[in-house]
Structure formats: C-alpha cells, structure tokens
Amino acid sequence: xxxxxxxxxxxxxxAVIVVIGIIGNFLILAVLKRERYMHTxxxxxxxxxxxxxxxxxxxxxxxxxxKDLITHPNGVLGDILCKFITMQHMAGIxxxxxxxxxxLVSVERYNALVNPLNASLRLTKENVKYPIVAMWMFxxxxxxxxxxxxxxxxxxxxxxxxxxxxxxTIYWSILTLIVFLAFVLVCFCYLNIIRGLYFTKQICAESxxxxxxxxxxxxxxxxxLSITITVIFLVCFFPFVxxxxxxxxxxxxxxYKIAFFLVYCSCCVNPxxxxxxxxxxxxxxxxTIRKRSTTKQTEQAV
Numbered sequence: 001x002x003x004x005x006x007x008x009x010x011x012x013x014x015a016v017i018v019v020i021g022i023i024g025n026f027l028i029l030a031v032l033k034r035e036r037y038m039h040t041x042x043x044x045x046x047x048x049x050x051x052x053x054x055x056x057x058x059x060x061x062x063x064x065x066x067k068d069l070i071t072h073p074n075g076v077l078g079d080i081l082c083k084f085i086t087m088q089h090m091a092g093i094x095x096x097x098x099x100x101x102x103x104l105v106s107v108e109r110y111n112a113l114v115n116p117l118n119a120s121l122r123l124t125k126e127n128v129k130y131p132i133v134a135m136w137m138f139x140x141x142x143x144x145x146x147x148x149x150x151x152x153x154x155x156x157x158x159x160x161x162x163x164x165x166x167x168x169t170i171y172w173s174i175l176t177l178i179v180f181l182a183f184v185l186v187c188f189c190y191l192n193i194i195r196g197l198y199f200t201k202q203i204c205a206e207s208x209x210x211x212x213x214x215x216x217x218x219x220x221x222x223x224x225l226s227i228t229i230t231v232i233f234l235v236c237f238f239p240f241v242x243x244x245x246x247x248x249x250x251x252x253x254x255x256y257k258i259a260f261f262l263v264y265c266s267c268c269v270n271p272x273x274x275x276x277x278x279x280x281x282x283x284x285x286x287x288t289i290r291k292r293s294t295t296k297q298t299e300q301a302v
Contacts, residue, residue, distance in 0.1 A: 006258070010258075014064055014264065032046075044128050052098040055094040074154050079151045083146075092143045096138075097135050100138070101135060103186055104135070113219060114202075175244075175245075176245055229270050232266055236263055237263055240262065240263045
C-alpha cells in the first residue's frame with residue numbers, strides 16, 4: 001500500500017504516543033489501585049479517564065496497521081474489520097467516555113468547591129461507580145450505529161458508511177451538540193471555580209470549616225490539573241470533530257490525518273500532566289516504580 005508523505009511523518013509519531021500513553025496510563029491505574037490514600041472521588045474519575053485512554057491507544061495499533069500498512073481483506077472479513085478495527089469505532093467508544101469523564105470531573109469539582117454544603121449533588125467514593133457505568137453504556141449505544149452501517153466496499157476499495165445522508169447529518173449533528181453542551185458545561189463549572197478561588201474568595205468561606213492556606217493551595221492544584229487535562233483534550237479533539245462533521249474533508253486529506261493524530265496525542269499526555277503538576281501523583285509514581293523494581297530484584301535473587 002502506497003504511503004503519502006504525511007503518513008511517513010505521522011507513523012513514527014503514532015509509535016511514540018502509543019508507547020508513552022500505554023505505559024503512562026497503566027502506571028496511573030497501578031498507582032490508584034496500590035495507594036489507598038489516593039482513593040478519592042476525583043481520582044476514581046481520573047482512573048476511568050486513564051482506562052479510556054489506554055483502550056483507545058490499544059485499538060489504535062491494529063487500526064493504523066490496516067489503514068496504512070496492510071492490504072485490507074475483502075468479503076465478510078473486510079466488513080468485520082471495517083466495523084471493529086479499521087475505522088476505529090471501538091476507540092470511538094473510549095474517546096466518548098473520556099470526554100464525558102472530563103465533563104463529569106468539572107461538575108464534581110464545581111459541586112465540591114462551589115456548593116460544598118449541598119450533599120445531594122456530591123459524588124462520593126461509594127456512588128461514583130454509577131455515573132461511570134452509565135457513561136460506558138451511553139457511549140456504546142451512541143457508537144452502535146457505526147458498527148451496524150460500516151462495511152467494506154470492494155469497488156471503492158475502502159470502508160464506507162451505508163446510510164443515507166439525512167441519517168448521517170442527524171447523527172453527526174447530535175455528536176456536535178453533545179460536544180458543544182459538554183464544552184459549555186465545563187466552561188461554566190471552571191469559570192465559577194476560578195472566580196470563587198481567586199476573585200470572590202467564596203470557596204471555603206461557605207464551608208463549615210475555614211480552609212488553611214495549605215488546603216487552599218491543594219484545591220488550586222487540583223483545579224489547575226483538571227483544567228489542564230480538559231483544555232488539552234478539547235484542543236486535540238475539536239479539529240477531529242470539525243473534520244468528521246464537514247462534508248468537504250475526506251479521510252485522505254492532510255487536515256483529517258493531523259486531526260486524527262491529535263486525538264491520540266490527547267491520550268498520552270495526561271500521565272505527564274499528573275507527574276508535572278501533582279505532588280501526590282509524582283510521589284506515587286516514584287513509589288510504585290520503586291516497589292516494582294524491588295520486587296523484581298527479590299524474584300531474581302530467589
């Protein structure tokens with residue numbers, strides 16, 4: 001299969017982000033499983049984000065191979081591969097979960113900081129599993145039509161979506177609306193949090209106990225980390241939404257390929273952000289790596 005210039009440039013990039021992302025997100029899951037002091041509502045949501053990113057990167061490998069490096073099979077096998085591998089619809093599920101998780105993180109931080117006394121709105125370690133399960137179920141149901149209508153076309157020698165234009169327009173319009181509403185909700189939550197933390201100083205003042213300076217610094221760090229990973233996701237994901245919705249941009253265009261690449265970039269940068277901005281994560285990463293190294297040395301000695 002003939003590769004374009006941009007394919008030669010992007011393929012090594014894919015290899016780098018897949019390796020870094022898989023190691024980094026696996027390390028996040030290992031840290032949150034091992035370190036009980038990290039078991040907070042926000043961290044459980046970040047663990048769900050890490051799982052979604054990890055699955056996205058794992059599905060990236062066979063999809064890239066089929067699209068760029070291997071001759072695509074025909075017939076029934078070609079149809080199955082289009083539905084599950086080539087067009088990355090499995091990754092679409094986990095990407096949608098990642099976006100919904102980041103939206104829920106902003107809402108959780110808003111309720112915890114701006115409305116700390118309203119217990120009915122708070123997510124806890126006990127009930128956070130319910131919205132997490134709901135997000136995965138919604139993402140699967142939303143992406144399901146893509147599995148149904150995607151097939152391999154031997155005449156055009158590519159995967160095509162066998163649905164009429166009105167259906168496609170409605171589907172992608174709904175996706176655009178979901179992204180837009182999520183963006184508005186995230187902006188509303190974080191703008192109110194920033195206003196309460198830095199301008200009106202109402203955050204903590206409305207709670208039962210006054211915050212110390214250390215507690216305020218900790219809250220600001222959490223907010224900065226949450227905003228950082230959310231902005232990175234939006235910046236990386238927005239060009240792909242534009243490329244997907246637009247009728248004038250095909251999968252062979254340079255813009256589409258770069259937008260597609262940026263989506264996967266968003267899946268590998270979160271562990272780096274945690275290590276740079278969060279002292280707890282940085283220390284937990286070091287401790288987990290140290291324990292694993294010690295365990296391996298002990299096994300080799302035995």
